[in-house]
Amino acid sequence: MKRFFRFCAGLFSVLLLTVACTKEGAPRFKGNYTFKTSGTVTVRPADDAEAEQTVISLMDENGQLDVVTVDKSSGEMMVAMNIVGGSVLTFNAVADGRTLTLTPFTRRLQIPVVSGNPIDTALPEATVTVSGYAERYTDALLFWIRYEGSYTYDGVEYEITDSNISCWAKEN
Numbered sequence: 001m002k003r004f005f006r007f008c009a010g011l012f013s014v015l016l017l018t019v020a021c022t023k024e025g026a027p028r029f030k031g032n033y034t035f036k037t038s039g040t041v042t043v044r045p046a047d048d049a050e051a052e053q054t055v056i057s058l059m060d061e062n063g064q065l066d067v068v069t070v071d072k073s074s075g076e077m078m079v080a081m082n083i084v085g086g087s088v089l090t091f092n093a094v095a096d097g098r099t100l101t102l103t104p105f106t107r108r109l110q111i112p113v114v115s116g117n118p119i120d121t122a123l124p125e126a127t128v129t130v131s132g133y134a135e136r137y138t139d140a141l142l143f144w145i146r147y148e149g150s151y152t153y154d155g156v157e158y159e160i161t162d163s164n165i166s167c168w169a170k171e172n
Contacts, residue, residue, distance in 0.1 A: 028100075029093075030069055033064070033170060033171050034062075034172055035062060035065040036168055037061045037165065039163065040057050041165075063084040077095055078090060100141070101132075102131055108126070109127075111125075111151055113153050126151035128160065132165075
Protein backbone atom coordinates (compact mmCIF):
# COMPACT_ATOMS: atom_id res chain seq x y z
CA MET A 1 0.00 0.00 0.00
CA LYS A 2 2.88 2.36 0.82
CA ARG A 3 4.37 1.66 -2.58
CA PHE A 4 1.06 2.58 -4.22
CA PHE A 5 0.89 5.92 -2.34
CA ARG A 6 4.51 6.72 -3.23
CA PHE A 7 3.76 5.92 -6.87
CA CYS A 8 0.69 8.20 -6.80
CA ALA A 9 2.64 10.97 -5.06
CA GLY A 10 5.43 10.67 -7.65
CA LEU A 11 2.94 10.71 -10.53
CA PHE A 12 1.20 13.74 -9.06
CA SER A 13 4.55 15.56 -8.72
CA VAL A 14 5.43 14.85 -12.36
CA LEU A 15 2.01 16.07 -13.53
CA LEU A 16 2.28 19.19 -11.39
CA LEU A 17 5.72 20.00 -12.80
CA THR A 18 4.50 19.41 -16.34
CA VAL A 19 1.61 21.81 -15.90
CA ALA A 20 3.77 24.36 -14.08
CA CYS A 21 6.40 24.33 -16.84
CA THR A 22 3.93 24.82 -19.70
CA LYS A 23 4.76 28.05 -21.53
CA GLU A 24 2.07 30.68 -21.74
CA GLY A 25 1.90 34.13 -23.28
CA ALA A 26 4.55 35.32 -25.75
CA PRO A 27 7.12 32.52 -25.14
CA ARG A 28 4.48 29.93 -26.10
CA PHE A 29 4.12 31.29 -29.66
CA LYS A 30 7.55 32.72 -30.46
CA GLY A 31 9.33 30.85 -33.26
CA ASN A 32 9.84 30.09 -36.94
CA TYR A 33 7.25 27.99 -38.75
CA THR A 34 6.33 26.62 -42.18
CA PHE A 35 2.67 27.39 -42.91
CA LYS A 36 -0.21 26.62 -45.26
CA THR A 37 -3.44 28.60 -45.36
CA SER A 38 -6.62 27.48 -47.12
CA GLY A 39 -10.35 27.93 -46.92
CA THR A 40 -13.47 29.45 -48.41
CA VAL A 41 -15.41 32.69 -48.48
CA THR A 42 -19.15 33.04 -48.98
CA VAL A 43 -20.14 36.01 -51.16
CA ARG A 44 -23.24 37.73 -52.57
CA PRO A 45 -23.95 40.95 -54.49
CA ALA A 46 -23.66 43.81 -51.97
CA ASP A 47 -26.86 45.53 -53.08
CA ASP A 48 -29.08 42.43 -52.90
CA ALA A 49 -29.47 40.86 -49.45
CA GLU A 50 -31.86 38.27 -50.92
CA ALA A 51 -29.45 37.08 -53.64
CA GLU A 52 -28.15 33.54 -53.62
CA GLN A 53 -24.84 33.24 -51.82
CA THR A 54 -21.87 31.54 -53.44
CA VAL A 55 -19.07 29.66 -51.65
CA ILE A 56 -15.66 30.24 -53.27
CA SER A 57 -12.56 28.18 -52.50
CA LEU A 58 -9.55 30.45 -52.10
CA MET A 59 -6.12 29.70 -53.49
CA ASP A 60 -3.86 28.08 -50.90
CA GLU A 61 -1.01 30.17 -49.55
CA ASN A 62 2.15 28.70 -48.05
CA GLY A 63 5.60 29.76 -46.95
CA GLN A 64 7.53 30.76 -43.85
CA LEU A 65 6.00 32.37 -40.77
CA ASP A 66 7.89 34.09 -37.97
CA VAL A 67 6.39 35.10 -34.64
CA VAL A 68 8.54 37.49 -32.61
CA THR A 69 8.01 39.18 -29.27
CA VAL A 70 7.50 42.95 -29.32
CA ASP A 71 6.65 43.42 -25.62
CA LYS A 72 6.88 40.41 -23.31
CA SER A 73 4.96 42.05 -20.44
CA SER A 74 1.93 42.97 -22.60
CA GLY A 75 2.14 39.87 -24.82
CA GLU A 76 2.39 42.02 -27.96
CA MET A 77 3.88 40.09 -30.88
CA MET A 78 4.67 40.63 -34.56
CA VAL A 79 3.81 37.96 -37.12
CA ALA A 80 5.48 37.92 -40.55
CA MET A 81 4.26 35.59 -43.31
CA ASN A 82 6.60 35.24 -46.28
CA ILE A 83 4.18 33.83 -48.86
CA VAL A 84 5.75 31.75 -51.66
CA GLY A 85 5.12 33.50 -54.97
CA GLY A 86 3.62 36.46 -53.15
CA SER A 87 4.47 39.26 -50.84
CA VAL A 88 5.39 39.47 -47.19
CA LEU A 89 2.44 40.01 -44.88
CA THR A 90 3.07 41.43 -41.41
CA PHE A 91 0.59 42.03 -38.61
CA ASN A 92 0.39 42.38 -34.84
CA ALA A 93 -1.05 39.89 -32.39
CA VAL A 94 -1.42 39.61 -28.62
CA ALA A 95 -0.47 36.48 -26.67
CA ASP A 96 -2.59 35.96 -23.58
CA GLY A 97 -2.26 32.65 -21.80
CA ARG A 98 -2.72 29.93 -24.40
CA THR A 99 -4.27 32.09 -27.13
CA LEU A 100 -2.68 34.36 -29.74
CA THR A 101 -5.28 36.93 -30.89
CA LEU A 102 -4.69 38.70 -34.19
CA THR A 103 -5.02 42.48 -34.11
CA PRO A 104 -7.39 43.15 -37.05
CA PHE A 105 -5.59 44.39 -40.16
CA THR A 106 -6.37 45.02 -43.82
CA ARG A 107 -4.90 43.17 -46.78
CA ARG A 108 -5.53 42.60 -50.49
CA LEU A 109 -6.68 39.12 -51.47
CA GLN A 110 -7.36 37.56 -54.87
CA ILE A 111 -10.78 35.89 -55.16
CA PRO A 112 -10.88 33.19 -57.89
CA VAL A 113 -14.11 33.65 -59.87
CA VAL A 114 -14.97 30.98 -62.44
CA SER A 115 -17.30 32.18 -65.18
CA GLY A 116 -18.43 29.04 -67.02
CA ASN A 117 -15.10 27.67 -68.27
CA PRO A 118 -12.58 26.88 -65.47
CA ILE A 119 -9.79 28.07 -67.77
CA ASP A 120 -11.36 31.55 -67.71
CA THR A 121 -10.92 32.10 -63.98
CA ALA A 122 -10.80 35.80 -63.10
CA LEU A 123 -8.89 37.02 -60.03
CA PRO A 124 -10.50 40.23 -58.77
CA GLU A 125 -8.81 41.70 -55.71
CA ALA A 126 -10.76 42.10 -52.52
CA THR A 127 -9.87 44.42 -49.70
CA VAL A 128 -10.44 42.39 -46.55
CA THR A 129 -10.16 42.95 -42.84
CA VAL A 130 -8.45 39.96 -41.26
CA SER A 131 -9.12 38.87 -37.69
CA GLY A 132 -8.86 35.62 -35.73
CA TYR A 133 -6.77 33.73 -33.24
CA ALA A 134 -4.32 30.84 -32.91
CA GLU A 135 -3.61 28.10 -30.42
CA ARG A 136 -0.44 26.04 -30.05
CA TYR A 137 -0.43 22.25 -30.24
CA THR A 138 2.92 20.66 -29.30
CA ASP A 139 5.11 22.00 -32.17
CA ALA A 140 2.48 23.69 -34.34
CA LEU A 141 0.07 26.61 -34.42
CA LEU A 142 -3.49 26.40 -35.71
CA PHE A 143 -4.98 29.74 -36.79
CA TRP A 144 -8.72 30.28 -37.25
CA ILE A 145 -9.01 33.30 -39.53
CA ARG A 146 -11.96 35.49 -40.52
CA TYR A 147 -12.13 37.67 -43.64
CA GLU A 148 -14.59 40.55 -44.00
CA GLY A 149 -14.72 42.84 -47.00
CA SER A 150 -15.75 43.24 -50.62
CA TYR A 151 -14.58 43.21 -54.23
CA THR A 152 -15.91 44.23 -57.65
CA TYR A 153 -16.25 41.80 -60.53
CA ASP A 154 -17.85 42.51 -63.90
CA GLY A 155 -19.23 45.81 -62.61
CA VAL A 156 -20.94 44.24 -59.58
CA GLU A 157 -19.76 44.76 -56.02
CA TYR A 158 -19.74 41.57 -53.93
CA GLU A 159 -19.53 41.37 -50.16
CA ILE A 160 -18.03 38.56 -48.13
CA THR A 161 -20.78 37.34 -45.82
CA ASP A 162 -18.88 34.46 -44.21
CA SER A 163 -15.47 32.82 -44.24
CA ASN A 164 -13.92 29.54 -43.19
CA ILE A 165 -10.13 29.98 -43.24
CA SER A 166 -7.50 28.03 -41.35
CA CYS A 167 -3.72 28.15 -41.27
CA TRP A 168 -1.53 25.30 -40.01
CA ALA A 169 1.97 26.40 -39.05
CA LYS A 170 4.49 23.69 -38.13
CA GLU A 171 7.54 24.79 -36.14
CA ASN A 172 10.85 24.42 -38.00
